[in-house]
Amino acid sequence: EPEVTQTPSHQVTQMGQEVILRCVPISNHLYFYWYRQILGQKVEFLVSFYNNEISEKSEIFDDQFSVERPDGSNFTLKIRSTKLEDSAMYFCASSGRARGEAFFGQGTRLTVV
């Protein structure tokens, strides 16, 4: 069964450093998303991406964040200068249609120290 894969599974970084979280969405999907879940809190939408551009972003997704689809398969989330409060599980998701069910990856646990 096709699945969304994310790497790395766990990333530890120092405050102020840049991190790139990587995702390989399901191959025939066109809509891509990043969500995060801070420990003990709900899953929060960050950004959606379609047709090589951001289609929507939340207020969490400030100038420190960027997304890119550098080739036909990868979808990345970059945090330029990490803060302690960026520590969370980051989930990539993809969907075959707009506003349809999204399929999630296993997540990357980001720990900022």
Next chain:
Amino acid sequence: DQQVKQNSPSLSVQEGRISILNCDYTNSMFDYFLWYKKYPAEGPTFLISISSIKDKNEDGRFTVFLNKSAKHLSLHIVPSQPGDSAVYFCAASGLDSGGGADGLTFGKGTHLIIQP
């Protein structure tokens, strides 16, 4: 501002009985609702969805009911099995939903525990 609310942080149900998980929403622009299941250290897994043009959708042991006038939906699991023990998230989407035009707004989740 919680647009999707799951007011029960946890629910304990005996194996074989019905599990009923509830979800309320406040944004009348939501028109598509989903339930996800999440095990520890894994991403959410899609379970079942319902469009606002329906009031019920069934898939095997899982049934979702939507009451638009009450802005309420529920997930029924019958019969409950030990493997159903997980956190269940209600999610919604719609234009101007705050989750993006096609992003999802999630509730905080309900931890379902199936007792043997």
